[in-house]
Amino acid sequence: MPQYHLIYFDARGRGELSRWLLEYGEIPYTEERISFGDWSVRKQTVPTGKVPILMIDGQPLAQSLAIARYLAKEVGLMPKDHLQAAFADALADSIAEMMAAFYKNKMSSLAEDEKEKKFHEEITPTIIRPLLGDLNERLAGRSWYASDQMSWVDLMIAVEFGGLRKSYPKLLDDFPEVAAHVDKAMALPSIKAWINRRPDTFI
Amino acid sequence: MPQYHLIYFDARGRGELSRWLLEYGEIPYTEERISFGDWSVRKQTVPTGKVPILMIDGQPLAQSLAIARYLAKEVGLMPKDHLQAAFADALADSIAEMMAAFYKNKMSSLAEDEKEKKFHEEITPTIIRPLLGDLNERLAGRSWYASDQMSWVDLMIAVEFGGLRKSYPKLLDDFPEVAAHVDKAMALPSIKAWINRRPDTFI
Numbered sequence: 001m002p003q004y005h006l007i008y009f010d011a012r013g014r015g016e017l018s019r020w021l022l023e024y025g026e027i028p029y030t031e032e033r034i035s036f037g038d039w040s041v042r043k044q045t046v047p048t049g050k051v052p053i054l055m056i057d058g059q060p061l062a063q064s065l066a067i068a069r070y071l072a073k074e075v076g077l078m079p080k081d082h083l084q085a086a087f088a089d090a091l092a093d094s095i096a097e098m099m100a101a102f103y104k105n106k107m108s109s110l111a112e113d114e115k116e117k118k119f120h121e122e123i124t125p126t127i128i129r130p131l132l133g134d135l136n137e138r139l140a141g142r143s144w145y146a147s148d149q150m151s152w153v154d155l156m157i158a159v160e161f162g163g164l165r166k167s168y169p170k171l172l173d174d175f176p177e178v179a180a181h182v183d184k185a186m187a188l189p190s191i192k193a194w195i196n197r198r199p200d201t202f203i
Numbered sequence: 204m205p206q207y208h209l210i211y212f213d214a215r216g217r218g219e220l221s222r223w224l225l226e227y228g229e230i231p232y233t234e235e236r237i238s239f240g241d242w243s244v245r246k247q248t249v250p251t252g253k254v255p256i257l258m259i260d261g262q263p264l265a266q267s268l269a270i271a272r273y274l275a276k277e278v279g280l281m282p283k284d285h286l287q288a289a290f291a292d293a294l295a296d297s298i299a300e301m302m303a304a305f306y307k308n309k310m311s312s313l314a315e316d317e318k319e320k321k322f323h324e325e326i327t328p329t330i331i332r333p334l335l336g337d338l339n340e341r342l343a344g345r346s347w348y349a350s351d352q353m354s355w356v357d358l359m360i361a362v363e364f365g366g367l368r369k370s371y372p373k374l375l376d377d378f379p380e381v382a383a384h385v386d387k388a389m390a391l392p393s394i395k396a397w398i399n400r401r402p403d404t405f406i
Contacts, residue, residue: 066292110371
């Protein structure tokens, strides 16, 4: 098995799905967790100058979803069927777009109350709730998103919507299928153990 | 073989890579090409409300890269090796980020000369040229990006950098390996035939 070393911020964010996949597959790995304050310096020497990076036997693999898709194949969570894999990919890109809008607002220069206003009045109604609506409909009467087996995008649903729910506890109230899906993934033994073990500093 | 119907703007943009993959694989498909002016109305009835959409036997598949990855598998352009596929994925996401910055500027409310200034003074030096530098280095002494065989990301390199070069003819002057790679993909018989056949209105 290759040696895996994950480089990311000391936070959940775009690195967390890869951590879940590694934990789910019980794949040994080491981590470097960079504080936001150190980033401007550390950026100079991190391969590719971006995080997350997964070092695989010393070779850098960039882009969070490329890392996740690679690990999904390694741990048996990539659908073999082309169309099922494609539906997982499409949802992953839509969730990533949603999170990009979320982070862009969070990291913007707006005052905190302006950020909250923008989150509730713009991002939630135009991006988050439409996606939750489609997802809730799709998950009704299905065990997993892409096929009759769990895939990497089921973990992504839980990582991202579970993360948002932590900050906004009522976010999933109108989408019970999604809420149950998040809970189901978080109850997987390897994931539950990771969540209990990960640093409290993780926001 | 499923029935394929591609819905996109009457333009190259995010739909063009999927067209190249369909043409490369000699897969029959139909198209609906929407004019920008009709979009606000057509958006109401296009499945998912976004384009490109590939209808596969009437089922909508969204997200340009999910469509491209699906078609790549169907036409034999997805690397079987997990790591080679991952390097292709990572480059695809980096090119997509670059094009998102390009389109964001192009579609912004800035005056045309302000857009050109921003393209040359911000987007080119901070996003496009660093990516071209890495790509040029990688392609030196290699026939294809991800492995010793052509993959879907080689077509993406040609679609996107070839498209930018059409608007900015000197863009690749310092990156001869990339320029040669673009030319090589555009000279593939099926691709060459498509480029000669596609509407002149395509910008």
